[in-house]
Amino acid sequence: xxxxxxxxxxxxxxxxxxxxxxxxxxxxxxxxxxxxxxxxxxxxxxxxxxxxxxxxxxxxxxxxxxxxxxxxxxxxxxxxxxxxxxxxxxxxxx
Amino acid sequence: xxxxxxxxxxxxxxxxxxxxxxxxxxxxxxxxxxxxxxxxxxxxxxxxxxxxxxxxxxxxxxxxxxxxxxxxxxxxxxxxxxxxxxxxxxxxxx
Amino acid sequence: xxxxxxxxxxxxxxxxxxxxxxxxxxxxxxxxxxxxxxxxxxxxxxxxxxxxxxxxxxxxxxxxxxxxxxxxxxxxxxxxxxxxxxxxxxxxxx
Amino acid sequence: xxxxxxxxxxxxxxxxxxxxxxxxxxxxxxxxxxxxxxxxxxxxxxxxxxxxxxxxxxxxxxxxxxxxxxxxxxxxxxxxxxxxxxxxxxxxxx
Amino acid sequence: xxxxxxxxxxxxxxxxxxxxxxxxxxxxxxxxxxxxxxxxxxxxxxxxxxxxxxxxxxxxxxxxxxxxxxxxxxxxxxxxxxxxxxxxxxxxxx
Amino acid sequence: xxxxxxxxxxxxxxxxxxxxxxxxxxxxxxxxxxxxxxxxxxxxxxxxxxxxxxxxxxxxxxxxxxxxxxxxxxxxxxxxxxxxxxxxxxxxxx
Amino acid sequence: xxxxxxxxxxxxxxxxxxxxxxxxxxxxxxxxxxxxxxxxxxxxxxxxxxxxxxxxxxxxxxxxxxxxxxxxxxxxxxxxxxxxxxxxxxxxxx
Numbered sequence: 328x329x330x331x332x333x334x335x336x337x338x339x340x341x342x343x344x345x346x347x348x349x350x351x352x353x354x355x356x357x358x359x360x361x362x363x364x365x366x367x368x369x370x371x372x373x374x375x376x377x378x379x380x381x382x383x384x385x386x387x388x389x390x391x392x393x394x395x396x397x398x399x400x401x402x403x404x405x406x407x408x409x410x411x412x413x414x415x416x417x418x419x420x421x
Numbered sequence: 422x423x424x425x426x427x428x429x430x431x432x433x434x435x436x437x438x439x440x441x442x443x444x445x446x447x448x449x450x451x452x453x454x455x456x457x458x459x460x461x462x463x464x465x466x467x468x469x470x471x472x473x474x475x476x477x478x479x480x481x482x483x484x485x486x487x488x489x490x491x492x493x494x495x496x497x498x499x500x501x502x503x504x505x506x507x508x509x510x511x512x513x514x515x
Numbered sequence: 516x517x518x519x520x521x522x523x524x525x526x527x528x529x530x531x532x533x534x535x536x537x538x539x540x541x542x543x544x545x546x547x548x549x550x551x552x553x554x555x556x557x558x559x560x561x562x563x564x565x566x567x568x569x570x571x572x573x574x575x576x577x578x579x580x581x582x583x584x585x586x587x588x589x590x591x592x593x594x595x596x597x598x599x600x601x602x603x604x605x606x607x608x609x
Numbered sequence: 610x611x612x613x614x615x616x617x618x619x620x621x622x623x624x625x626x627x628x629x630x631x632x633x634x635x636x637x638x639x640x641x642x643x644x645x646x647x648x649x650x651x652x653x654x655x656x657x658x659x660x661x662x663x664x665x666x667x668x669x670x671x672x673x674x675x676x677x678x679x680x681x682x683x684x685x686x687x688x689x690x691x692x693x694x695x696x697x698x699x700x701x702x703x
Numbered sequence: 704x705x706x707x708x709x710x711x712x713x714x715x716x717x718x719x720x721x722x723x724x725x726x727x728x729x730x731x732x733x734x735x736x737x738x739x740x741x742x743x744x745x746x747x748x749x750x751x752x753x754x755x756x757x758x759x760x761x762x763x764x765x766x767x768x769x770x771x772x773x774x775x776x777x778x779x780x781x782x783x784x785x786x787x788x789x790x791x792x793x794x795x796x797x
Numbered sequence: 798x799x800x801x802x803x804x805x806x807x808x809x810x811x812x813x814x815x816x817x818x819x820x821x822x823x824x825x826x827x828x829x830x831x832x833x834x835x836x837x838x839x840x841x842x843x844x845x846x847x848x849x850x851x852x853x854x855x856x857x858x859x860x861x862x863x864x865x866x867x868x869x870x871x872x873x874x875x876x877x878x879x880x881x882x883x884x885x886x887x888x889x890x891x
Numbered sequence: 892x893x894x895x896x897x898x899x900x901x902x903x904x905x906x907x908x909x910x911x912x913x914x915x916x917x918x919x920x921x922x923x924x925x926x927x928x929x930x931x932x933x934x935x936x937x938x939x940x941x942x943x944x945x946x947x948x949x950x951x952x953x954x955x956x957x958x959x960x961x962x963x964x965x966x967x968x969x970x971x972x973x974x975x976x977x978x979x980x981x982x983x984x985x
Binding site for chain 6: 612653658
């Protein structure tokens, strides 16, 4: 298992199904969209300049949307994960 | 539904009607103009270095003007949204 | 009406009359000059790292001089405005 | 022996076995993967602006995953080590 | 009159007389020299991160030496001024 | 004698003996290695933003390893020294 | 007389005599060497973010070694000086 450090969060990525109109892939539209995934593990958070620790607000199981080119891809037991800094997570999908 | 993280704000974008003179689009003028939209969701705010949280000053329903190239476009249930950092919001339109 | 956010200030711009000598425009001179305008609206100010809010020192009605290429032009009801960060205001013209 | 300074951590690197399918090396996939190693020595940590010292969270013996191009390679008694800043350590492999 | 904002200082510039040897201008030498001027107006100073205000140490009437390419030139009633940030003032000439 | 200022440290440099295999210099390998030296003098340390002084952790006589291209070479009485910032010292060799 | 502002220090520069071997200038060697000079005047020091003032540690009369390309050259009454930020002073020569 991977335990992320600091403000890092590990998400299991999940490709958006491509949007098509009559079978034609809408390439232009797809480029604008950030990706989503499910949080599988979160770090202990970042340390402020006054020594206080700020825990991430996302938690295991949250479905999140993140900036498209953020993070580092890692593979572990045939699954694909993405290690992100929490600041690269844009929103929680509820 | 999308819940933005940190100092992020989600706005439903709203294209300015193009200004025309006698049916001619004023292209030059359009370039200078920032866009406007309506806030649909706000994050919990950013954390200062002393650990204090600063809530965004805009709230759901506010009509806001933002920097033209700021933010990330997302689509959700056929609507177009923009995820912005609050600092990219220039003014509230009252 | 536009209510600027944070340390932003909205000024109604006011082109300097071009300086001419015997009808000839002094192009070189004009390049060096920052522009001036009248403050029509100010934000609540910026938040310091200790959470304290610092209100802008300029106020509605002040004639100000600002860096030539600073700010974002906006149009509202046929008037031309400039949304500036207060740090781009160089001086108050008294 | 090498005692790293500040927030530095020394890891004994350990190349991932190349993943192959039917004997063919999957070059593209390999590029995305960060490397792993075992921590052999940690510094005393970094000093915050308030003078407080923050000890690294990794400790001797931890298997860690780090950013691929981070750190400085050093050799010591025929072994290969990598001197990393703790922020370049992505996760602990448990 | 111009009242500079923040840590800005307005100086009336004063070209160094060109140094010549037997009527020949010493171009190379001139390049190295910063310029000097007389302070005509100072701002209220900059605000530190703890909210404290730090007044400029130069005052009206001081002859100062400043970095050659610093500041913004402004004209006011046929006089040439330079609006500088105080940090661009190198020394007081006594 | 040279007394370094702030967080600076002066080390007497000491070239690694080139590693050879059967008399052939291993050029590629040599490039990756940082250099080592012996500390001859340390500054009083750096000043934090809260005014506190942080003394360097290395002391006279320590054998240290530093980033290869860091520091300024100085010569003093036929000896070669390197003036380094403490942050460029990677590890103490024990 | 020149009174430097903030953390600035004025030194009277003093070219190292070129090192020669049998009358041949050692050009390569000369490039590596920082220059030295004598402090003639020091500023009041820099202001920390907490408002505290930190006086320079060098004082009038100190012989100092500084980074070769640092500072601004000024001339005053036929003497050549260099206005440096204190952080560009590498060491005190004792």
